[in-house]
Amino acid sequence: MKALKILLILLLLGGASAATVMYSGIVNVAADEPHSDIVYWLLEETREASIKKSAQHIKVPDLESPELLLMGGADYEYMCSSCHLKPGLEESDMSIGLYPQPPNLGISHETHQHGTDEELARQNFWVIKHGIKASGMPAWGKTHSDERIWAMVAFIKRLPTLTPEQYQVLTAID
């Protein structure tokens, strides 16, 4: 009974502390003020684990078709390039201003992500389809078919190898 009382008091104290932090306004939500290292690490690890778990059973189709590259290229240019950049564009208003900073998909994935090509493809599919809360990444699955999202995944896979000229041809509108 005594232990239960202590637990109840601790819970009340915890709740009161959380409410004080929430409503006092001391948490800075400005995007130009980065998280502390520990908060950043906690959020990043949580995000990565969530994506990995949610995407683990997704079946990856053949991503080597030229038609997929053409379909995905046009969508990438209009939906993604302003934040995730492209060959010949190293920064933009969005890539500088968003926090957390969107990954530069024009750079080889080995420098910012881990896993096999297949794991990466299914994780990219999941992120494009469902988006990421409070990050600026929209859920494109609400307005785009799985086929179009896979086309974007196929294009993103080849993106780090493209020259600006190749990118221009592949992403141009017919």
Added chain:
Amino acid sequence: MKTNFIKTVGKIALILVPAITLSMNASAHDPKMHAKKAEKADCSKMDHSKMDMKDPVAVAMMKKCMKQSKSSMEKMDHSKMKEMDHSKMKGMDHSKMEKKENKKANSDDHQNH
């Protein structure tokens, strides 16, 4: 009457000047970044000799450029080309031109029946 007019102009200026100043600040960054124009594929820089036709990127580029050149040919209004002076067209490579008239003639001669 005149005083009223001056007062009205003064009030309008009082509203307009800060409004214009604020809107100029809002568009201070490079507007080109936001002007997404539908660009056509620039196929002039493609070097076919360096292209690996087993590479999906090269195949996709070829398909895009072929589709684009085909659609631009279709958009040409041939009916308005009666008064073309062919003697002034020294650079034309006739070997690369599609002979539509001959094809039409062939389709009309009922040889397939």
